[in-house]
Structures are given as structure tokens and as C-alpha cells.
Amino acid sequence: MKALTAIAAPVVFIGLLLAAWETACRVLEVPSYFLPAPSAIGAALRDNFPLLAQSGWNTLATALWALLAASIVASLLALAAGLSGLVEQAIHPLVITLSVTPIIAIAPIVTIWAGLEHPERAVVGLAAVVAFFPIFSGVLTGLKSTDPDLERLFDLYGATRWQKLTRLRLPSAAPLILQGHKVAASLAVVGAVVAEFGAGSGGSQGLAWRILEASNRLQTAKAFAALFVLSVMGAGLYALLQVAERRALVWWRGR
Amino acid sequence: MTVALTSVGVDYRGKPCLGPFDLAVAEGEVVALVGPSGCGKSTAMRLLAGLEQPTRGTVHRTTERGQTSLVFQAPTLAPWMSAEANVALPLELAGVDRREARSQAREALGRVGLGAAAETRPAQLSGGMAMRVSLARALVTRPRLLLLDEPFAALDEITRRTLADDVLALWSDLKPAILFVTHNVEEAVYMASRVVVMTTGPGRVAGEALVEGPMPRPAGFRTREAFRRTAEAVSGLLAKGMEQAA
Numbered sequence: 001m002k003a004l005t006a007i008a009a010p011v012v013f014i015g016l017l018l019a020a021w022e023t024a025c026r027v028l029e030v031p032s033y034f035l036p037a038p039s040a041i042g043a044a045l046r047d048n049f050p051l052l053a054q055s056g057w058n059t060l061a062t063a064l065w066a067l068l069a070a071s072i073v074a075s076l077l078a079l080a081a082g083l084s085g086l087v088e089q090a091i092h093p094l095v096i097t098l099s100v101t102p103i104i105a106i107a108p109i110v111t112i113w114a115g116l117e118h119p120e121r122a123v124v125g126l127a128a129v130v131a132f133f134p135i136f137s138g139v140l141t142g143l144k145s146t147d148p149d150l151e152r153l154f155d156l157y158g159a160t161r162w163q164k165l166t167r168l169r170l171p172s173a174a175p176l177i178l179q180g181h182k183v184a185a186s187l188a189v190v191g192a193v194v195a196e197f198g199a200g201s202g203g204s205q206g207l208a209w210r211i212l213e214a215s216n217r218l219q220t221a222k223a224f225a226a227l228f229v230l231s232v233m234g235a236g237l238y239a240l241l242q243v244a245e246r247r248a249l250v251w252w253r254g255r
Numbered sequence: 256m257t258v259a260l261t262s263v264g265v266d267y268r269g270k271p272c273l274g275p276f277d278l279a280v281a282e283g284e285v286v287a288l289v290g291p292s293g294c295g296k297s298t299a300m301r302l303l304a305g306l307e308q309p310t311r312g313t314v315h316r317t318t319e320r321g322q323t324s325l326v327f328q329a330p331t332l333a334p335w336m337s338a339e340a341n342v343a344l345p346l347e348l349a350g351v352d353r354r355e356a357r358s359q360a361r362e363a364l365g366r367v368g369l370g371a372a373a374e375t376r377p378a379q380l381s382g383g384m385a386m387r388v389s390l391a392r393a394l395v396t397r398p399r400l401l402l403l404d405e406p407f408a409a410l411d412e413i414t415r416r417t418l419a420d421d422v423l424a425l426w427s428d429l430k431p432a433i434l435f436v437t438h439n440v441e442e443a444v445y446m447a448s449r450v451v452v453m454t455t456g457p458g459r460v461a462g463e464a465l466v467e468g469p470m471p472r473p474a475g476f477r478t479r480e481a482f483r484r485t486a487e488a489v490s491g492l493l494a495k496g497m498e499q500a501a
Contacts, residue, residue, distance in 0.1 A: 147331060156304055156324075158321065158348065158349065252334065252335045253376065254378050254379055
């Protein structure tokens with residue numbers, strides 16, 4: 001019963017919202033370039049589905065490449081910072097600066113660096129910048145979250161630095177590393193879209209480009225359809241990682 | 256003698272938190288260390304384990320690396336490892352062949368009555384069972400010195416009593432020297448043949464009491480006149496130690 005309510009409540013709420021939206025559009029005769037009715041968005045989604053699916057895949061691929069790149073770089077840097085206080089002190093201000101910089105502001109520069117003929121590289125790079133911080137912070141916090149008594153035991157048993165890293169600190173960090181990646185994955189999708197806007201080129205052909213293109217042509221229903229694909233994709237990726245995280249934690253904790 | 260602290264003192268950020276303090280534990284002896292919270296019991300234990308250096312005084316030890324084991328108030332098990340892997344850890348870290356380490360770990364788990372729980376993860380164990388795994392891990396290296404830092408403090412009364420008897424039974428097998436830190440007077444008198452009482456921090460020795468009677472303890476030991484008299488004496492020392500500081 002409880003599970004049923006949990007599913008039914010949002011479905012009913014969203015259904016009511018859509019019905020109100022549809023009714024309002026029809027009764028008030030809102031022009032469709034201003035606010036299309038849900039039925040019109042549905043039609044636009046149906047008519048443009050192959051194109052939107054392809055663009056959605058492009059954006060998703062960008063996000064996944066960015067996630068991979070961010071994961072490698074952020075994990076290695078966090079590992080270095082976790083092993084040496086000096087490294088941590090040295091890179092910390094830079095990492096903070098990078099994390100508070102709006103990528104839209106650095107997009108033009110990164111586009112130049114990536115080469116104007118390779119906007120897709122710039123987009124991956126920019127999305128990776130967005131995904132970097134949660135992974136870095138997850139890995140570093142994880143490496144520092146070791147049970148101090150367990151660490152004392154490792155000292156007592158004469159564990160080497162390498163043994164402490166591989167048999168204690170990395171496994172201890174696993175839950176926070178997973179969490180960092182989960183947060184980073186949704187940010188990578190957001191980052192990919194923002195970067196597509198920022199890099200400002202049709203060469204990348206992602207969902208952002210579809211939204212931009214449709215808006216410029218006042219095909220608002222199509223823009224909404226692209227937005228819909230984007231949110232389904234983002235939520236889907238998050239849900240997938242949530243399940244993966246839960247499974248991994250069950251394996252880690254044994255229940 | 257396995258280990259001795261001579262006039263040791265430890266300061267944290269310039270503030271004395273232990274000492275001057277003396278303590279020696281003889282080969283195969285079970286000593287209980289009792290004192291009020293914050294008197295430096297755990298610090299003394301870390302000195303004995305060699306995990307910390309004293310600010311003043313000397314630590315003398317005849318044990319070699321790997322001959323000292325430590326059990327904390329919490330079971331302190333790695334959640335991502337099975338009970339057996341946790342117990343095998345000290346051996347594996349010391350370079351013992353994995354298969355050999357695992358087989359010794361199984362044997363140690365058997366000694367604490369958990370032979371069937373080898374594959375179980377810590378999260379699936381009760382508090383008492385997790386503490387037994389922790390004890391098995393401490394014993395698997397056949398230590399000459401076993402340091403127990405309030406190991407039963409988080410457990411219920413029945414489990415505490417059972418575990419106290421288990422520890423003494425294990426002790427009579429391997430005869431390690433044991434230092435048992437607690438702030439429970441009755442537990443101290445039950446477990447140890449000698450009880451050292453500390454003053455309020457910075458902890459010094461307020462006095463000590465010898466406990467008569469056989470080890471491990473026979474049934475009904477807690478109701479014996481000698482047990483009660485010693486517990487009274489220890490309580491008296493504890494009160495005196497707290498007054499002196501006040």
C-alpha cells in the first residue's frame with residue numbers, strides 16, 4: 001500500500017498539472033510559440049523523435065566521456081592529496097577556484113584551446129570540469145574518513161604505507177567515492193548542456209543545440225520536447241547510479 | 256616482565272594529561288587498570304602498545320613487533336571484510352601466506368565460538384559476536400601482551416559477563432600478559448589478579464590491590480567475601496584518587 005502510494009502520488013500530481021496546463025492553454029488560447037500545450041509537446045516529441053534521440057545520445061555520450069575523464073583526473077589528484085598534506089595544501093585553492101568558476105565563463109577560452117574545428121572536445125572538457133569537484137571531494141574525504149582505531153591497529157601490526165592505502169584507506173573510502181560519482185554524473189549531464197550552449201557551436205549537435213535551434217525558430221513545442229528528453233535522461237542516469245550505488249554498498253557492507 | 260612504564264608523562268598541547276605514572280606487567284600476568292574518565296588510561300595503553308611516545312620517562316618492553324595485540328571499546332572491524340578476513344589481517348600484514356593466515360583465522364574464530372561465522376560480515380554480527388571476532392583477531396598472532404581498552408563497555412551485562420569468562424579461558428590457554436582497562440570496579444576485580452587504580456587526570460597511581468583466588472574464576476566468585484572486600488578496597492582507592500586531585 002505504501003509502495004503504491006509512493007508511485008501513485010507523483011503520477012497523479014503530474015497528471016493533474018498537465019491537465020491544468022492543457023486546459024489553460026486551450027481556454028486562454030495561449031499562442032503555441034509562447035507556451036505550447038502538453039499535447040503539442042507530445043506531438044513534437046513524436047514527430048522529431050529520431051532527431052531528439054540522436055541529440056540526446058550525443059549529449060549523454062558527452063556527459064559519460066566527461067564523467068570518465070573527471071573520474072580519472074579527480075581520483076588521481078585526490079589520491080595524491082590524500083597521501084601528502086603538502087600536495088593537498090598546494091592544489092586545494094586551485095580546486096576551489098575551479099569549482100566556483102561558472103563554466104559558461106571559461107567556455108569560449110576552452111573552445112579556442114580545443115580547436116575551433118573540435119567543439120565536441122571543448123564540450124567534454126567543460127562538462128568534466130563540472131563533474132570534477134564532487135569526485136575529488138568524495139575521494140579525498142573518503143581517504144580521510146578511515147576509522148582512527150583501525151588505523152592504529154594497522155600501525156601496531158606494522159603495515160606498510162602501501163598496505164595501509166590498499167587494504168585500509170581505499171576500501172574505507174568506497175562509499176564516499178561512489179557517492180561522489182553519483183553526484184558527478186548528474187552534474188556532468190547539466191555540464192554537458194551548459195557547455196554546449198557555452199561552446200556556441202552547432203558542430204556538437206547535442207540537446208542544447210536542439211533547444212537553441214528550436215527557440216530561435218519559435219518552435220517552442222520542439223524546444224520543450226528536447227527539454228523533456230533531457231530531464232528523462234538526467235533522472236534516468238541518476239536512478240541508474242542510485243541503484244548501482246545501493247548494490248555496491250550492499251556488497252561492501254555485506255547487507 | 257613484558258612491559259614497563261617508568262615515570263612516564265604525556266602532554267597534549269603543553270597540557271599534562273598523564274603522569275608521572277609507573278606500571279609494569281609481568282609475563283602472563285593479568286592487570287586491570289581502573290580510573291575515572293579522562294585520567295589517561297587509554298593514553299597509557301597507547302604508550303604500552305608503542306603507538307605513542309611519552310613526553311617524559313621511559314617505556315621498556317621485552318616484546319617484539321607483532322607480539323602485542325590491542326582490543327578497543329568498539330570491535331573496530333573492517334566492514335568490507337568477512338569475519339575470517341578481519342581475523343587473518345594481522346597475519347597477512349606480517350607477510351604470512353594467505354592460505355595459512357586464513358586457516359589460522361578459522362582456528363582463532365573457533366576458539367571464541369564463532370567457527371560457523373567465518374564468512375559473515377561485521378554488519379551481520381551482534382555487538383557481542385563482533386567483539387569476539389575482535390578478540391580472535393587479537394589472539395591470532397599468539398601475542399605475549401594483550402591490551403584490552405574497555406572492550407566490554409558497549410555491551411549489555413549478560414554479554415559482558417560471558418565475555419569476561421571467555422577472555423580468562425583464552426588467557427589460560429595462551430597465557431599472554433593482559434592489561435585490561437575499565438572503569439568498572441567489579442569487572443576489574445573479576446578479571447585481574449592485580450588492580451591498579453589511577454587518580455583523576457593527569458593520572459598517577461592512586462594505589463593497587465591484589466585479588467586472591469584462582470584464574471579463570473570459579474562459579475560464584477562474585478559472591479565471595481574476598482571478591483567483595485577487594486572491590487570495596489578498589490572503590491576506596493578510586494575515591495581517594497579523585498579527592499586528591501580535587
